[in-house]
Amino acid sequence: DAGVIQSPRHEVTEMGQEVTLRCKPISGHDYLFWYRQTMMRGLELLIYFNNNVPIDDSGMPEDRFSAKMPNASFSTLKIQPSEPRDSAVYFCASIRGGQGYSPLHFGNGTRLTVT
Amino acid sequence: SQQGEEDPQALSIQEGENATMNCSYKTSINNLQWYRQNSGRGLVHLILIRSNEREKHSGRLRVTLDTSKKSSSLLITASRAADTASYFCATDASYTGTASKLTFGTGTRLQVTL
Numbered sequence: 687d688a689g690v691i692q693s694p695r696h697e698v699t700e701m702g703q704e705v706t707l708r709c710k711p712i713s714g715h716d717y718l719f720w721y722r723q724t725m726m727r728g729l730e731l732l733i734y735f736n737n738n739v740p741i742d743d744s745g746m747p748e749d750r751f752s753a754k755m756p757n758a759s760f761s762t763l764k765i766q767p768s769e770p771r772d773s774a775v776y777f778c779a780s781i782r783g784g785q786g787y788s789p790l791h792f793g794n795g796t797r798l799t800v801t
Numbered sequence: 802s803q804q805g806e807e808d809p810q811a812l813s814i815q816e817g818e819n820a821t822m823n824c825s826y827k828t829s830i831n832n833l834q835w836y837r838q839n840s841g842r843g844l845v846h847l848i849l850i851r852s853n854e855r856e857k858h859s860g861r862l863r864v865t866l867d868t869s870k871k872s873s874s875l876l877i878t879a880s881r882a883a884d885t886a887s888y889f890c891a892t893d894a895s896y897t898g899t900a901s902k903l904t905f906g907t908g909t910r911l912q913v914t915l
Contacts, residue, residue, distance in 0.1 A: 690843070717899055717900065717901075719900065728905060728906070728907050728908065729844075729889070729905040731903070731904075734901060736899070741901065742901065777843055777844070779843075779844075779900075781899065781900055783897070783899045787831075787832050787849055787851070787893065788900070789834060789846030789849060790836075790844070790846060790900050790903065791846075792843030792844045792845070793843050794841070794842050794843045795842075795843055
């Protein structure tokens with residue numbers, strides 16, 4: 687199992703620029719989650735998908751954030767325009783539903799720095 | 802706000818000692834999970850305990866759950882330097898097993914020295 691794969695691992699950008707984070711979930715997993723981790727707020731759920739359909743995006747902080755899942759093996763989280771307060775580590779995680787209480791499988795995250 | 806609050810925030814022990822971390826939460830849950838996060842990496846699932854269980858073991862890990870006090874503890878016995886990491890509890894209020902209502906605590910940073 688390759689695990690959840692995120693890219694890039696690090697992203698440094700200037701305020702106002704568009705940022706796109708990418709995630710490949712574990713094959714066969716039908717739920718995909720995007721989290722954001724900061725020192726101040728800890729780990730926050732932004733949005734999650736089931737079978738490529740967004741189910742709950744109530745954690746998305748602003749309209750500047752958007753997420754898509756065009757197919758079962760790829761998802762993106764886009765920030766446009768980016769702001770310094772968006773600096774954080776963004777994690778993607780996936781599970782296979784219907785298996786009882788499956789643990790989340792996390793990627794290694796993308797560390798975003800907006801200057 | 803965080804569902805789970807962990808204490809201590811940081812813990813430093815010597816190799817071979819036991820480490821105990823506590824987690825308190827506010828609302829009723831279906832299960833509680835513990836995760837480990839090494840520096841610069843994603844979270845890794847350690848153990849899950851269901852609301853109708855009181856204690857669970859996995860290798861050197863022992864987890865307890867007291868639903869009346871809304872608290873859990875994670876004990877790592879005979880700690881090793883490789884156990885150095887942050888540990889998070891996560892409460893699951895969902896009954897669907899889809900982690901859709903999984904809420905993470907603030908974490909305990911464990912340092913194990915030689």
